Amino acid sequence: MLQLRSIIFTLIVLLLCTGALQASTFEASTDQVKAQLITSVDAVHPGDEILVGVQERIIPHWHTYWVNPGDSGLPTTIDYVLPKGSTVGDIQWPTPRRIVLGPVTNYGYENEVILLSKVKVPDDIQVGKEFPIQAKVKWLVCDEICIPQKVDLALTLPVVLPGIASGNGSPLIKAAQTTLPVNSPWPFSIAKSGNTLAIRVTDVQFKKSNIKHVWFYPEKWGKIVHNAEQPWKISGDTLEIQLKSGDEPLAGDEKLSGILTLTIDGAAGSVTQGYQLSAHAETVSTIGAIDAQAPDLVLSSALLLALLGGIVLNLMPCVFPVLSIKALALIKHANHNSIENKLHGLAYTLGILVSFTLLGGLLIILKAGGAQIGWGFQFQSPLFVLGVAYLMFTVGLSLSGVFSIGGSVMGIGSSLANRSGYSGSFFTGVLATIVATPCTAPFMGAALGFALTQPPATLLTVFLSLGLGLALPYLILSQWPSLQRRLPKPGVWMDRLKQGLAFPMYAAAVWLVWVLAQQAGINSVAIALGGMVIIAFSAWLYESTKTGIKSTQRSGAGVAGLSLWLALIGSYLGIDTSPASPLSNVETSSTFEAYSPARLSQLRTEGKPVFLNLTAAWCISCLVNEKVALSQDSVIQAFKEADVTYLKGDWTNRDDEITRLLAEFGRSGVPLYVYYPGKNSPLKNPIVLPQILTPDLVIRTVKPSLSREKEV
């Protein structure tokens, strides 16, 4: 018994000793880095190929470097000392990350990295002997400051007979292999033009997958500028990322090698995977610039653009009449209680923000349901269009003085003398939002295109920013009495202006009925106009009985309400809501053809230049552009001379093909104008035109030579 105990004791001591001995050699630490030598096996057979690696565990905020350390720094080096006849491969570098300090961009690793190499055990090594591995590891570890360090690591593996298991080695090896870049599973090409390089990777999954971020890490210094932006875009099935040539650009026959990383948002959060690429660059005449705004817009600039877009919306013809009514109310009250004015301003803002939240919420729900939708999508519903037409008409009637509802839902309806009703201000905000939706103001396109690809919280934030922009001019005016005093003096002119503003509202109603006619056929026009007659009748009845005795008042309001309901229900039942077949609204004319994906790709294959206009009958900006630019003789002439095919795609009704095309250009709504240069043009990539067109702008785009001649 005693003997047994002493044997166990001796064994334990022995184990501890060897353990301690090993610890002093296979592991080593500096103040910043703990390193250990690991292997994929516990024993080797002669002729085996095994993996050997060094794990660096780095204290927070410090990093070591990738094979190309970037603008400064040094990669880790490992010198293996192995028995004669062994061979060792290069370090298999895990996908690095970017570490940026001011203008200095580095590539390296934080927290932990494992650097693996393949080791070949000599065939003639004797079984029963040992296979010692020594590693002399040097690294530069930096946070703000840099410290070069070196450690010597060693371990020994027994050489066993073939047939005896070699063991599982360190579990870290498997973990390390998952951090390695994989060979690109996709076809790719690299183009070079001037000092721009473009990597293009093609895969059908790109469109659907939620790619958040793309970055290319070059394997060698000088091939690209490390701290330059790398704009990227996905168009069709192709992902393109552009790089700027560096101080030692690719020589004629030199390959560009490196790791392309894609960060994809998935169910388990965002995942970054590196793909190894290496190819010769093909020299091309031009590489089309990627619009930095889309789709790789950062949240802060999207918010700013949305805010600007919202402010500009106030000037759009859809919103301006509503806004001016609010401004008139303010003039009237400029000398009254300023607190009341402030509250009105806040109520109006709240109304807008609540509406935008609802709109955003609806978008999120529909998007979650897989619908292809975008800004202004609600106008694709004929019922909604009719509803807004009725609303515009009713507001017009109220402005004309046909009726007034004191301090109730129709804030605009309340006479300007009536100061009560914050709910009125609130609903003016709601109204402003509703009438704003068919307008796309500048700046909005990019911001909304960005928002629609984002998670719900971000989408709502961008929408609220847009709403705030819309509310801002009136909000500011209402909060500062000193600004109000600069407004013109109230007077009879205000009543005249108010009545005058009824006419844009009627015009808007007419336009909406026209939209409706295209969506739901000619019968819907009769229903809409009939409905308007009933609305006018109800309004008149209500107003003329309002001042009578109680019973007259009650019956008047009752009949008015009843006929109103009839009108609404009749419209609801009468309108044919089955969506019109796609493209039915655009008929090919002598100047343009209807867009279809097939026609576009046919023209593109033939190498013909194409001008594409994506529009909708309810989109005012689209109609304005068509009027002032696209249907001008000079533009039509230029299209003819440059042999440009003018394609028009109609988004008046829901059309998933067009929604997808919009998304390719990072947009969520119309208008979108794209010029696809022909095969003879030096330009290769489609050009996206601004959302406000001028004839000259269009002509200059399709016929650059023509305008130059003109300038001379």
Added chain:
Amino acid sequence: MFLHRFYPLALLSLILSFLAITTVNAEPVIDKPAPLFTGAAADGSTINLADLRGKTVILEWTNHECPFVVKHYESGNIPNLQKQAVAQGIVWLQVITSAPGKEGNVTGEVAQKLNAHRGATPTNTVLDGNGSIGKLYGATNTPQFFIIDPKGVLVYKGGIDSIPSADQSDIGKAENYISAALADLAAGRKIAKAVTKPYGCSVKYAS
């Protein structure tokens, strides 16, 4: 709908007024005029690059605490190059871009003492604590060098030698780009290797 005529114009002018102005990073390019700067020097004077027309100027980005700088000063490598260059009539300017509070940020007085202590004899030391000259030249490393010819044209940008390491023992084995450049300049030749890869610590910019 008279509004249609008015709005495109109004909006167009708005867009124009909001157009973001993109700043272009002026990076120094070989065989192009080197970016001009003025900066405070360690001896209290002001250095204006334009005033140095007619002389060859070497800019050496440095940070006395950076191990790579230490390697080339302790070994005598950079002090020797400075002596040689100054003897050739070249103006050698150290540039210290370390921001206040960061590694290597020193006053002019300390910079001069450090040089005296290290046996370093540059013509002068430019103090660039706000990083403006560093950013103008796109300096990323210490040590890193730019050579400007008497006409003000940039003729060299890059590192000190061909072996990126912090080991003094590597200096003898490496190809010294600066001494090769000095030889080319002395012989009136074009510098053979005008662009090389700099290595070292990152320049300690404020942000």
